[in-house]
Amino acid sequence: MPNSSVKLTIAFIDENLDDEEKSEEVEKLLTQIRELDEVEEVSRVTDPNPPANNKSVIAFLSHLLMAEVKLENFKKLFGFLSERLGNKPVKLTVKAPDGSEINVEASSQKQFEIAWQKAQNFLDKKQNNGENSTTDWGE
Numbered sequence: 001m002p003n004s005s006v007k008l009t010i011a012f013i014d015e016n017l018d019d020e021e022k023s024e025e026v027e028k029l030l031t032q033i034r035e036l037d038e039v040e041e042v043s044r045v046t047d048p049n050p051p052a053n054n055k056s057v058i059a060f061l062s063h064l065l066m067a068e069v070k071l072e073n074f075k076k077l078f079g080f081l082s083e084r085l086g087n088k089p090v091k092l093t094v095k096a097p098d099g100s101e102i103n104v105e106a107s108s109q110k111q112f113e114i115a116w117q118k119a120q121n122f123l124d125k126k127q128n129n130g131e132n133s134t135t136d137w138g139e
Contacts, residue, residue: 004097005040006074006123010081011091012063013105022063029084030065036080038073042066071097071123078119082112094119096126 010029012022026044033042045064069077081092089107092115096102102122104115 004071005068006071006097007095008067008069008077009045009093009095010065010067010085011093012088013091014089019062025088026063026065032084033067033080036077038076039067039069041068074123075120078116082109082116086112092119094122096123098126100126
């Protein structure tokens with residue numbers, strides 16, 4: 001698993017932001033993450049069920065962003081996100097190379113540290129025994 005990729009979905013969940021403001025946050029973060037050499041791929045998440053009156057060929061979910069990074073670069077990406085999003089309410093879904101997932105939430109630097117520990121423990125377990133599960137640990 002040393003060269004396997006981890007997918008990280010970032011959801012902006014601040015109830016004080018409307019869809020347009022969440023979309024702006026996603027666009028800003030998307031631009032910043034694209035500048036990181038450690039990230040393999042980053043994109044907005046497409047809406048599988050776009051509104052019937054949608055005039056665009058592709059519709060995006062306004063509050064979601066997905067990044068893919070090699071396992072060995074995951075810590076750098078998480079640290080980057082902690083610096084940028086440390087005081088914003090977000091939900092992070094970490095998808096291990098085997099397809100299993102863990103969900104964590106954070107809205108402060110301390111919660112980001114806890115989320116990092118949970119994500120790292122989850123990925124370490126995946127590397128060591130290859131279990132297949134979905135875990136939801138919100139804060």
